[in-house]
Amino acid sequence: MVYLTRRETFNAAHRMYREEWSLEKNIATFGKCANPNWHGHNYSLFVTVKGKISYETGYLIDLKLLKMIIKDHVIEKLDHKNLNLDVSFLAGKMATTELLCVEIFNELKTPIESNEGVFLHSVRLHETENNYAEYFGE
Template sequence: MIYLTRRETFNAAHRMYREDWNSEKNEEVFGKCANPNWHGHNYSLFVTVKGEVSNATGYLIDLKLLKVILQEHIIEKLDHKNLNLDVDFMTRKMATTELLCIEIFFQLKGPIERNEGVFLHSVRLHETENNYAEYFGE
């Protein structure tokens, strides 16, 4: 079994805020992330696939194809967008790194696994250089 990882980057804004809480409670829990004028991050996304290397091509998956899948299903939907307002798969979800990472995993699972013998292993999402979430579909 081989593991292969592709990195992509995107920029997005979001706000941590619960409608059922008042402003004071939101600020107490989420701090600066509850800013009513939003805030943003330069995210780094690492997608790892796994499977067996093809004898015919020497590839698990052509990295050009993996790039197209990531661009079409994730980057085009997230880059320079507001996660709370513009992203269909984040509707009515708190735009945390953890939940975004999980949702990205489920957006990619089908398109990646349509390729014979290729399986999505993990999605790792860096919000900052110090903070990231990683999801294995468990």
Template sequence: MTFLTRREQFNAAHRMYRQDLTEEENFRLFGKCANPNYHGHNYDLFVTVKGEVDHERPCIMDLKELKVIINDHVIEKLDHRNLNLDVDFMAGKMASTELLCIEIFKQLKGPIEAYAGVCLHSVRLAETENNSTECFG
């Protein structure tokens, strides 16, 4: 089994908060991430696919096609958007990096696996250079 990873980037704003809590309780729980005016990140997205390669099929998949899938199903929906307000697949969900990573995996699984012989292995989302999360589905 061979693995191939594509990196993409996007910028997005979000706010961590629970509507059932007061502003003070949200701030105690989420710190400055509970800012009512939101805050943003420059995210790095790593999408890893897996498949078999041999002389007949020397590549897992065309990287240009992988880029198109990622851009059409994820980047276009997230880049320069508010995760809490603008993104259909995040509606009603906490805009944490972990939940966003899971939802990105769900968005990509079908389109990537429609490509013959390719499986989506993982999605890793880095919120900062020090913090990232990874989903294996």
């Protein structure tokens, strides 16, 4: 089994808040992330696939194809968007790095695994250089 990782980046804004809470409670819970004027991040996304190498091509998956899948199913939907307002697969969900990581995994699983012998292993999402979430589909 070989593991192969592709890194992509995107920029997006979001706000952490619950509409049913007061502004004071949101700020007490989420701090600066509850800013009514939003805030943004330069995200780094790491998508790891696994499987057996094709000895005919030498590839697990063509990296150009993996790049296209990630771009079409995730980056185009997230880059320079407001995660709370513009992203259909986050509708009704808190726009945390943890949930975003899970939802990105869900968006990528089927298109990646439609390639014979290729399986989505994990999605790792860096919100900052110090904070990231990783999801293995469990």
